[in-house]
Amino acid sequence: GQQLNQSPQSMFIQEGEDVSMNCTSSSIFNTWLWYKQDPGEGPVLLIALYKAGELTSNGRLTAQFGITRKDSFLNISASIPSDVGIYFCAPPIGSQGNLIFGKGTKLSVKP
Amino acid sequence: NAGVTQTPKFQVLKTGQSMTLQCAQDMNHEYMSWYRQDPGMGLRLIHYSVGAGITDQGEVPNGYNVSRSTTEDFPLRLLSAAPSQTSVYFCASRRTGGIGEAFFGQGTRLTVV
Numbered sequence: 001g002q003q004l005n006q007s008p009q010s011m012f013i014q015e016g017e018d019v020s021m022n023c024t025s026s027s028i029f030n031t032w033l034w035y036k037q038d039p040g041e042g043p044v045l046l047i048a049l050y051k052a053g054e055l056t057s058n059g060r061l062t063a064q065f066g067i068t069r070k071d072s073f074l075n076i077s078a079s080i081p082s083d084v085g086i087y088f089c090a091p092p093i094g095s096q097g098n099l100i101f102g103k104g105t106k107l108s109v110k111p
Numbered sequence: 112n113a114g115v116t117q118t119p120k121f122q123v124l125k126t127g128q129s130m131t132l133q134c135a136q137d138m139n140h141e142y143m144s145w146y147r148q149d150p151g152m153g154l155r156l157i158h159y160s161v162g163a164g165i166t167d168q169g170e171v172p173n174g175y176n177v178s179r180s181t182t183e184d185f186p187l188r189l190l191s192a193a194p195s196q197t198s199v200y201f202c203a204s205r206r207t208g209g210i211g212e213a214f215f216g217q218g219t220r221l222t223v224v
Contacts, residue, residue, distance in 0.1 A: 042201050042215025096161060099213060101153035
């Protein structure tokens, strides 16, 4: 099956710092989705990217669809304690658009 | 605004027991799916359905059965629970057509002893 490599696996940062994470694959995708999972909750969609090279922002979050269509990047600026959670890349695949998930980046923010 | 509702939230089973994890959505979404989440593994697709009466297997379907008799409900059945099925299970729903946002339930934490 398709493999997604998400890095880093975990990050421990100070409040106010910027965060960068990425997702790479040997496969090409037409869409990249980024989800966040708060502790004890289900994932929630943060950002959707539909075109190679696209750069999209949602508040302090910025995501990019890699030009090769094999990778995507998520940046969080000026982190705050509520940014804590696990961030997943999840491109849809196949005719039904089933989501495949990376293993996630676990973010911890120290006040 | 219930969204996707999963019950129960927690369950402990003995090896060999059977049970059904319930999932209901009130958004009239055609597409529903079940994932399992294991530590460090991300979420893996078990089964999915694109409408009432239609189901299909995902990446890890063995040991699980599903059916879809209504648009709203998509139960997941474990016929004979095994310790390897200890996991957190998530149900999700979305519209079909295009790439719609998937909405997830809060999860069911299952332990098989």
